[in-house]
Amino acid sequence: KPLVFSGVQPTGNLHLGNYLGAIRKFVALQEDNDCIYCVVDLHAITAQLVHDDLKGQIRSIAAAFIASGIDPVKHIVFNQSAVPQHAELAWIFNCVARIGWMNRMTQFKDKAGKDRENASLGLLAYPSLMAADILVYRATHVPVGDDQKQHLELARDIAQRFNIDFGPKIRETGTGVDMIVGEEPIHGYFPLVEPLIGGPAPRVMSLKDGTKKMSKSDPSDLSRINLMDDADTILKKIRKAKTDPDALPSEVDGLEGRPEAGNLVGIYAALSDRTKADVLAEFGGQQFSVFKPALADLAVEVLAPITTEMRRLMDDTTHIDAILKDGGERARARAEKTMNEVSDIIGFLR
Ligand code: AQP
Numbered sequence: 001k002p003l004v005f006s007g008v009q010p011t012g013n014l015h016l017g018n019y020l021g022a023i024r025k026f027v028a029l030q031e032d033n034d035c036i037y038c039v040v041d042l043h044a045i046t047a048q049l050v051h052d053d054l055k056g057q058i059r060s061i062a063a064a065f066i067a068s069g070i071d072p073v074k075h076i077v078f079n080q081s082a083v084p085q086h087a088e089l090a091w092i093f094n095c096v097a098r099i100g101w102m103n104r105m106t107q108f109k110d111k112a113g114k115d116r117e118n119a120s121l122g123l124l125a126y127p128s129l130m131a132a133d134i135l136v137y138r139a140t141h142v143p144v145g146d147d148q149k150q151h152l153e154l155a156r157d158i159a160q161r162f163n164i165d166f167g168p169k170i171r172e173t174g175t176g177v178d179m180i181v182g183e184e185p186i187h188g189y190f191p192l193v194e195p196l197i198g199g200p201a202p203r204v205m206s207l208k209d210g211t212k213k214m215s216k217s218d219p220s221d222l223s224r225i226n227l228m229d230d231a232d233t234i235l236k237k238i239r240k241a242k243t244d245p246d247a248l249p250s251e252v253d254g255l256e257g258r259p260e261a262g263n264l265v266g267i268y269a270a271l272s273d274r275t276k277a278d279v280l281a282e283f284g285g286q287q288f289s290v291f292k293p294a295l296a297d298l299a300v301e302v303l304a305p306i307t308t309e310m311r312r313l314m315d316d317t318t319h320i321d322a323i324l325k326d327g328g329e330r331a332r333a334r335a336e337k338t339m340n341e342v343s344d345i346i347g348f349l350r
Contacts, residue, residue: 004033005139007040015224017204021145029071035075046122067309078196078327085335089132095330131155136335143196146203152195163188200269207241210259226318238296262345
């Protein structure tokens with residue numbers, strides 16, 4: 001079975017973008033794949049070192065995974081810091097990757113802001129740790145939102161560079177797979193990961209500005225729908241969402257140049273497992289005064305059972321803690337095997 005890996009940072013309340021862009025895909029992929037889902041707490045300290053209740057945040061992301069339908073027995077759910085091999089492989093990847101590659105990352109530019117010299121070194125090296133998260137399991141498929149595409153391309157670059165630099169040694173140890181890089185067949189240890197991005201809302205945009213992604217760190221809570229929002233709050237946020245004065249078009253082309261309208265239609269389509277064209281066939285010609293309440297009802301219908309289950313799991317965290325402990329042990333056993341092989345390929349004496 002293909003091996004799927006993905007992670008979510010415990011950096012605040014999960015929102016509809018995290019759910020549609022990531023968690024819902026995690027759930028769907030369980031059927032045909034071997035899945036590892038991680039709460040990436042080492043990533044959480046890159047932009048901000050001190051967090052009020054990091055342990056609580058870690059548990060709440062794990063609770064969101066379970067409440068959304070991830071099976072922690074058939075698959076693996078754990079937190080990153082419980083498996084030290086992620087940081088160990090990231091160090092090696094820091095030596096494989098080039099500073100120029102990191103400097104080009106748009107997420108680094110956005111998060112570092114104008115005062116780049118003052119950003120943490122961890123924020124710059126974030127994609128190196130992300131590559132290690134995936135490749136320490138030699139995972140091949142990574143479901144993420146569209147905003148992570150550039151980081152996954154970098155993970156491929158790192159894997160390729162490692163495979164080329166250690167080509168002959170990999171051949172000697174015989175642990176790798178054959179692959180074609182350009183014209184040259186390379187016997188490579190690390191697979192080249194495939195991003196799984198797609199659907200009608202690969203990037204869910206802010207409710208206040210259709211050109212900005214919905215984000216946990218947006219200071220306006222009205223810009224996003226949180227997984228823990230109650231029905232009244234969801235209704236209020238969708239009612240207040242920015243739109244233009246025109247009715248909805250009947251065809252997808254008519255959404256061109258109307259980012260807010262396109263976003264709401266995309267959200268509706270994703271929540272109802274339909275295409276945008278399908279949604280417009282139903283709502284084309286209608287005003288937002290009709291479409292917005294329908295969207296709010298749908299969002300409440302999909303999110304309410306998840307919210308209720310998350311609250312129940314967070315009331316007594318014994319169950320979540322047991323899941324994370326068990327997942328951490330199973331993940332560590334796999335990661336250890338990779339690190340032993342990588343150390344051997346590099347030539348460390350252990
Ligand atoms: N707006 C979005 N639309 C679609 N997918 C999204 N994701 C995040 N925002 C959107 C996807 O959610 C997964 C987990 O994200 P994360 O918490 O690890 O990192 P992030 O991308 O930094 O999330 P936020 O909400 O935007 O947090 P801040 O504000 O802290 O930067 C990833 O798969 C991501 O693609």
